[in-house]
Amino acid sequence: MMETGGPGCGKGTQCEKIVKDFGFLHLSAGDLLREEVKKGTPVGLNCDKLMKEGKLVPVEVTLGLIEKAMTASGKSRFLIDGFPRAIDQAKAFEAKICRPDKVLFLECPKEVMEQRLLKRGESSGRSDDNQATIIKRFETFQKESMPVIGFYDGVDKNIVAKVSSVPPPNQVYEVVVSVLRNIPGLEVKA
Ligand code: AP5
Secondary structure, eight states, X not given: OEEEESTTSSHHHHHHHHHHHBOOEEEEHHXXXXXXXXXXXXXXXXXXXXXXXXXXXXHHHHHHHHHHHHHHHOOSOEEEESOOOSHHHXXXXXXXXXXXXXXXXXXXXXXXXXXXHHHHHTTSOOTTOSHHHHHHHHHHIIIIITHHHHHHHHHOTTSXXXXXXXXXXXXXXXXXXXXXXXXXXXXXXX
16 A cells, blocks of 8 residues: 655654554655665765755665565565655556555645644754755645656546545544555454
């Protein structure tokens, strides 16, 4: 399963809750990239630059990191957060790995996401939680990530589930759970 949505819409917050109740391994594209940045590799340095500019990292880098983490985990059910963010990523994932059984899209107005990110930026230490980068992240989201929803709708109308992430986290999660319960064969933890 994949989870997507604009910057600061609450993807990480909902993923934390989902993994507690359902048998998924959570892989966050942003977290995998930040780990690569910390390693200080040439690839990591380039990612750092792109992330500070609010741009997307090349598909071969993100997909490569996700694929590596999937293989290393030995698990079979994945919750991939922040991916795909562009149509080329969706197509590459389908070609190399599989079609997701569900794409959860968290809908949130830009003004709400902006306030959340600016608030988080007071303490997150994230180099992209500042006003200038946030504006660029929104631009990238609109231009590159939004078309992904249309792509999946064109493949199969049942893949995308849209959930508003404006209410408080627990209320959002209640709706998320109702979506997850309709995924065939999904194991629910006791
Ligand atoms: P990434 O780390 O994925 O950042 P993002 O998409 O901008 O999202 P965030 O992690 O900032 O927010 P979130 O939606 O997880 O919200 P959260 O739960 O934290 O990506 C960073 C960068 O990496 C990208 O810009 C790009 O450069 C690169 N990258 C990542 N993926 C890539 C890919 N696939 N391809 C290429 N490049 C890629 O919540 C935010 C705040 O709001 C928190 O403080 C939280 O407590 C609060 N909050 C959450 N939910 C609620 C709620 N319901 N009500 C009130 N507050 C809430």
